[in-house]
Amino acid sequence: MLPIVFIHTGYQSYLEYSLRQGKLANPESAVFLLGDDANQNRFPFAQHRKISALNPARADEFTRIYVHRSTNPYWYELLCFIRWFHVLAFMEERQLDEVFVADSDVMIYKNVGHYTPWSQRSAGQQAAYCLVGHQTPNSYSWLASGHSSYWTRQGLSDFCDYLLSTYRTTTDQARLEEKWQYHGKNRLAGGVSDMALLYLYALDHPGRVINLLPPLASSGQRLKEVFDLNISIPHNYAENEYDQDIHGLKKVQSEALQYVGYNRILKETCIFNTLHFQGLSKRYIHQFYQGTDLRLHQFGQELSHRLAPVLAPVRRLKSGLQRILNK
Numbered sequence: 001m002l003p004i005v006f007i008h009t010g011y012q013s014y015l016e017y018s019l020r021q022g023k024l025a026n027p028e029s030a031v032f033l034l035g036d037d038a039n040q041n042r043f044p045f046a047q048h049r050k051i052s053a054l055n056p057a058r059a060d061e062f063t064r065i066y067v068h069r070s071t072n073p074y075w076y077e078l079l080c081f082i083r084w085f086h087v088l089a090f091m092e093e094r095q096l097d098e099v100f101v102a103d104s105d106v107m108i109y110k111n112v113g114h115y116t117p118w119s120q121r122s123a124g125q126q127a128a129y130c131l132v133g134h135q136t137p138n139s140y141s142w143l144a145s146g147h148s149s150y151w152t153r154q155g156l157s158d159f160c161d162y163l164l165s166t167y168r169t170t171t172d173q174a175r176l177e178e179k180w181q182y183h184g185k186n187r188l189a190g191g192v193s194d195m196a197l198l199y200l201y202a203l204d205h206p207g208r209v210i211n212l213l214p215p216l217a218s219s220g221q222r223l224k225e226v227f228d229l230n231i232s233i234p235h236n237y238a239e240n241e242y243d244q245d246i247h248g249l250k251k252v253q254s255e256a257l258q259y260v261g262y263n264r265i266l267k268e269t270c271i272f273n274t275l276h277f278q279g280l281s282k283r284y285i286h287q288f289y290q291g292t293d294l295r296l297h298q299f300g301q302e303l304s305h306r307l308a309p310v311l312a313p314v315r316r317l318k319s320g321l322q323r324i325l326n327k
Contacts, residue, residue: 002029016297019046036050067173070191101146126208226272252272286302
């Protein structure tokens with residue numbers, strides 16, 4: 001079965017749900033966590049590997065030549081880039097021919113090895129990730145994401161080589177600089193991230209990357225299936241593709257151990273293979289766990305979530321009093 005790789009440093013409560021949900025949906029797959037001391041020995045069903053022990057040489061080279069072009073912190077953008085070198089080093093160490101890589105805020109509901117476009121891919125298709133199809137006012141948005149992604153070892157090696165080549169080559173650097181200058185002139189947040197390079201890699205290598213966002217019906221399947229871009233926005237492959245609920249999340253509901261949502265473009269219901277709880281939406285992740293082994297933990301999370309608006313003023317008052325007393 002297809003191995004699943006999560007990458008996470010530190011420990012946050014939502015990690016309990018994403019890792020366990022991944023294993024629940026893929027009971028026969030090995031689940032790996034590339035982590036650190038803070039999350040070691042917490043998940044008996046997952047194989048832990050310290051990311052600091054991998055030390056890929058190409059990551060060191062990339063760090064030396066990396067040019068920061070983002071309103072996000074230097075350390076954050078660099079970490080997003082070099083994680084791909086760490087995943088590749090791990091695949092080489094374990095001799096893994098292919099993997100599914102998930103961000104630690106992704107909930108998986110699909111047996112990912114059974115996704116037809118990947119299991120029946122052509123020889124030239126070495127990666128699969130999320131590529132947005134709709135146009136945006138920003139011509140330099142370059143919308144792609146690897147938060148849910150498939151990779152062959154050769155495919156990830158090629159992408160890592162592409163990262164190095166891009167930052168070594170003057171003409172490629174100029175292309176990145178154009179994007180960065182556009183952000184500056186228009187006072188836009190963001191800039192050049194690994195998402196931009198994922199977009200350019202697919203653009204520069206037509207036919208090599210499978211897009212996970214367009215709804216697709218596998219043989220014998222009644223409903224089309226999709227991977228979620230971000231549960232906090234109505235867009236997926238197309239703009240305003242799904243309705244949102246009162247919390248600002250995609251409006252989905254559980255049916256027969258699957259989450260489904262109404263696609264406004266197709267005018268039909270689609271299955272969500274994953275849900276991506278990016279940013280503040282992580283506070284809802286416990287509500288979407290399908291297992292029964294974390295009921296007490298879920299109750300605590302829900303209680304904390306519901307009491308947060310009440311306790312926030314108390315915390316601010318306490319903090320203010322503490323500052324006064326410290327003076």
